[in-house]
Amino acid sequence: MAVLERIADNTAGSASFAELCRSLWADKAVATEDKAARLCRLECGVNTLPDVCQWLTRDLDFIFATLIVEQTARPGWSLTYVFYKDAASPWVHVAVQLDAGVSALPSLVGLAHGPSFDWHERETEDLFGLKFEGHPRLGEFVLHEDWPEGVNPMRRDFDARARFVPRARDPRWEPPTVVVDPGAFTMPVGPVFSDFAESAHFLLETVGEDVIRTIPRFFYKYRGVEKIAEGQPADRALLLAERFSGIAAFAHGLAFCQAVEAICGVAPPPRARALRTALAELERLRSHAAAITGICNSTALAVATSQAALIEESLLRLSCEATGHRYLFGAVVPGGIACDPAEPNCRHLVAAVEEIAEGLRNLLRMLRYSSSFLDRLEGVGVVADGYARSYGLVGPIARACGVARDIRKLFPYAAYSAVDFSVPVEQEGDGYARLRVLFREAEQSVAIIHDVLSSLPQGPVRLDQIRPRAGAALAAVEAPLGAAFHWLRLDQDGKVARYRVTPPSFTNWHGFHIAAENFAFQDFPIILASFGLSNAECDR
Amino acid sequence: MANWVLKGLLSGIKSSDYPRAGDDAPGVSPGRPVGTRLNSTTAAEQLVARCPTAAIARADGGVAVDHGRCVHCFRCRRDVAEPAEWQQGFEWGAYAGEPALRKLAKIFGRSLHVRFVDAGACGACMSEARQINNPYYNMHRLGIFTTPTPRNADVLLVAGPVSDAMRLPLRKTYEALPTPKRVVAIGACAASGGIFGPSFAAAAGAAGIIPVDVVVPGCPPPPLAILHGLLLAVERKPPSALMSPPPQRTTEPA
Numbered sequence: 161m162a163v164l165e166r167i168a169d170n171t172a173g174s175a176s177f178a179e180l181c182r183s184l185w186a187d188k189a190v191a192t193e194d195k196a197a198r199l200c201r202l203e204c205g206v207n208t209l210p211d212v213c214q215w216l217t218r219d220l221d222f223i224f225a226t227l228i229v230e231q232t233a234r235p236g237w238s239l240t241y242v243f244y245k246d247a248a249s250p251w252v253h254v255a256v257q258l259d260a261g262v263s264a265l266p267s268l269v270g271l272a273h274g275p276s277f278d279w280h281e282r283e284t285e286d287l288f289g290l291k292f293e294g295h296p297r298l299g300e301f302v303l304h305e306d307w308p309e310g311v312n313p314m315r316r317d318f319d320a321r322a323r324f325v326p327r328a329r330d331p332r333w334e335p336p337t338v339v340v341d342p343g344a345f346t347m348p349v350g351p352v353f354s355d356f357a358e359s360a361h362f363l364l365e366t367v368g369e370d371v372i373r374t375i376p377r378f379f380y381k382y383r384g385v386e387k388i389a390e391g392q393p394a395d396r397a398l399l400l401a402e403r404f405s406g407i408a409a410f411a412h413g414l415a416f417c418q419a420v421e422a423i424c425g426v427a428p429p430p431r432a433r434a435l436r437t438a439l440a441e442l443e444r445l446r447s448h449a450a451a452i453t454g455i456c457n458s459t460a461l462a463v464a465t466s467q468a469a470l471i472e473e474s475l476l477r478l479s480c481e482a483t484g485h486r487y488l489f490g491a492v493v494p495g496g497i498a499c500d501p502a503e504p505n506c507r508h509l510v511a512a513v514e515e516i517a518e519g520l521r522n523l524l525r526m527l528r529y530s531s532s533f534l535d536r537l538e539g540v541g542v543v544a545d546g547y548a549r550s551y552g553l554v555g556p557i558a559r560a561c562g563v564a565r566d567i568r569k570l571f572p573y574a575a576y577s578a579v580d581f582s583v584p585v586e587q588e589g590d591g592y593a594r595l596r597v598l599f600r601e602a603e604q605s606v607a608i609i610h611d612v613l614s615s616l617p618q619g620p621v622r623l624d625q626i627r628p629r630a631g632a633a634l635a636a637v638e639a640p641l642g643a644a645f646h647w648l649r650l651d652q653d654g655k656v657a658r659y660r661v662t663p664p665s666f667t668n669w670h671g672f673h674i675a676a677e678n679f680a681f682q683d684f685p686i687i688l689a690s691f692g693l694s695n696a697e698c699d700r
Numbered sequence: 701m702a703n704w705v706l707k708g709l710l711s712g713i714k715s716s717d718y719p720r721a722g723d724d725a726p727g728v729s730p731g732r733p734v735g736t737r738l739n740s741t742t743a744a745e746q747l748v749a750r751c752p753t754a755a756i757a758r759a760d761g762g763v764a765v766d767h768g769r770c771v772h773c774f775r776c777r778r779d780v781a782e783p784a785e786w787q788q789g790f791e792w793g794a795y796a797g798e799p800a801l802r803k804l805a806k807i808f809g810r811s812l813h814v815r816f817v818d819a820g821a822c823g824a825c826m827s828e829a830r831q832i833n834n835p836y837y838n839m840h841r842l843g844i845f846t847t848p849t850p851r852n853a854d855v856l857l858v859a860g861p862v863s864d865a866m867r868l869p870l871r872k873t874y875e876a877l878p879t880p881k882r883v884v885a886i887g888a889c890a891a892s893g894g895i896f897g898p899s900f901a902a903a904a905g906a907a908g909i910i911p912v913d914v915v916v917p918g919c920p921p922p923p924l925a926i927l928h929g930l931l932l933a934v935e936r937k938p939p940s941a942l943m944s945p946p947p948q949r950t951t952e953p954a
């Protein structure tokens with residue numbers, strides 16, 4: 161008990177957190193801290209790894225963010241497990257080193273919050289060829305069944321320009337048997353389905369009327385972004401960061417630029433930070449409007465769909481007027497912002513988003529009185545209590561089941577520490593709760609845009625020259641769909657040595673199957689729409 | 701009970717005038733760089749060096765732009781000695797190769813059914829494709845509809861560089877379309893592989909996998925450009941070109 165009490169006192173600051181680690185893990189782990197980056201680094205051996213991670217997740221309620229795997233200069237591997245918790249706690253990086261000959265380490269899926277490690281381990285096994293002992297389902301994850309065994313594209317010696325790794329389809333290959341219930345069969349959906357759906361595949365296990373469970377399969381859109389970024393100069397890799405998920409281009413571009421800035425030890429000028437905040441919220445507003453359109457469309461509510469689509473289109477046009485691009489491509493650069501809107505443009509933008517907020521309020525008011533609509537969302541696609549934590553879910557989906565976590569509050573970036581906004585939370589975890597979170601967040605975004613643009617600092621919008629430096633940094637942003645983690649390592653020429661992206665769709669698609677259990681067939685599009693995730697973002 | 705019918709009627713008609721007339725409402729298109737005459741060769745070299753996708757090349761008297769490669773990064777426009785000329789508009793659809801003798805307009809008549817395939821698109825192309833269904837662009841007024849099955853489709857609309865795992869589904873979908881059929885590839889990725897392909901994980905655009913008839917370049921092409929591409933596929937609109945050379949010098953008045 162004494163330990164837990166000490167923990168309670170001690171999670172307050174990163175300084176004391178490192179001391180706590182030292183006192184608890186004295187002989188097993190080395191704790192160092194970086195106060196400026198609010199980061200505590202714990203280096204331990206492979207055998208201690210499960211204990212340390214268990215301690216963080218079960219005892220201290222830390223959330224697993226991402227696993228960063230790097231091939232080290234000295235032959236071998238470095239694995240960094242990144243954890244975060246709340247506004248009072250530091251980032252915790254748990255690092256282990258593997259020697260060249262070792263290619264296996266213990267899986268963490270059996271721990272408390274074990275599911276949050278699941279996909280990261282599977283991805284690492286596919287792309288790096290490292291084994292996680294004790295993991296029940298390795299293989300055929302990012303790389304599908306016809307990819308040759310033993311070819312691991314993220315290894316240094318794999319040539320990213322190699323065209324279409326030659327392979328032969330094994331004629332005996334069959335999908336693994338997944339049906340569990342007696343009398344059940346599976347119905348495949350995808351990868352090409354519906355009108356404008358992203359490519360993904362779902363096996364719906366059913367006994368006829370209802371779907372018992374959903375087995376999703378992704379990475380049809382894997383474009384190897386992390387691999388092809390390697391060796392590119394930072395400004396070229398920025399194009400990849402923006403364009404791997406075009407509908408959240410600004411958020412991911414911003415995270416990439418923040419990582420470059422952290423490595424080079426520079427900070428963008430105040431006007432750039434304010435504009436970044438405004439544009440990030442403009443993107444969130446547009447993304448949420450698109451999600452609302454999708455939900456209305458999935459319930460076949462035609463007029464509401466049109467109304468939401470009109471709002472979405474207005475926001476696309478506003479983005480184009482503000483930055484020249486409907487999806488804000490090219491707006492963010494390392495050291496600032498590439499475009500400097502004039503005073504009248506800012507006023508126009510504020511007035512326009514306020515009109516849009518009014519439109520959204522009207523829409524919600526009407527939706528609330530449409531019982532046929534509510535019937536289809538309430539109690540549908542429920543993410544049960546507890547799963548949001550154990551799967552480490554992020555963004556509006558987590559906030560719709562009571563988890564008030566938001567990177568803008570936890571680790572404020574751009575100008576978020578200077579603006580006053582709230583993080584809306586709902587409790588039910590169903591489709592309707594997610595819809596309400598979207599509407600409430602959109603409202604907050606409008607308020608933030610208004611605040612930031614009506615007191616925009618004067619001055620330059622970007623730094624003149626940034627001297628490239630070697631180094632590595634982790635940047636986190638709250639993208640429209642949730643927390644995004646970008647780890648970047650640059651070499652001394654400013655070229656990318658390693659780029660690791662964990663986008664919110666990757667984290668949240670993992671939890672999709674929880675919401676897609678025991679439902680009626682016709683609810684499938686609704687559950688999909690209420691998650692509103694992107695496969696381009698997940699698959700990278 | 702919410703009165704949706706009234707709400708819909710009160711919103712009025714929002715549709716664009718295109719293709720009956722142009723549409724220059726602010727924000728309908730980001731515009732794009734075109735071939736530009738430049739005063740100095742160093743300025744031309746700067747633009748060539750700035751362009752991350754080799755879309756800009758030196759040409760007689762200035763620079764030419766390969767629209768199929770351009771990813772709208774604005775680097776030839778911002779902070780350069782002589783910026784590339786930026787052209788508004790959106791009629792970007794172009795024939796992918798030599799236009800064969802087509803005469804398809806009759807066969808497809810006034811109604812066109814479209815099947816969309818996402819071959820690794822980033823989401824922006826898809827979002828723009830989805831917008832042609834919104835009340836502003838309203839493809840239905842032009843007789844264009846989406847269909848969930850390729851068996852009923854006349855046109856395959858494809859976006860993305862064609863990621864490895866989508867090669868087979870794309871080819872199968874193409875084969876499932878009845879003939880005559882047309883393929884419209886939208887976006888820089890589907891046109892040229894964009895910033896992703898060719899690589900181990902993606903091809904250099906749709907044309908390497910299936911025959912492509914019409915390319916709509918852009919990153920992403922705005923909804924009206926996609927409509928133009930569809931209308932072009934059935935010869936209801938004339939094509940644009942994929943390459944844009946610098947304009948010829950007109951003889952100066954004496």
Ligand code: SF4
Nearest residue numbers: 751770771773774776
């Ligand atoms: S906007 Fe297009 S042409 Fe200009 S630099 Fe970027 S990719 Fe090249």
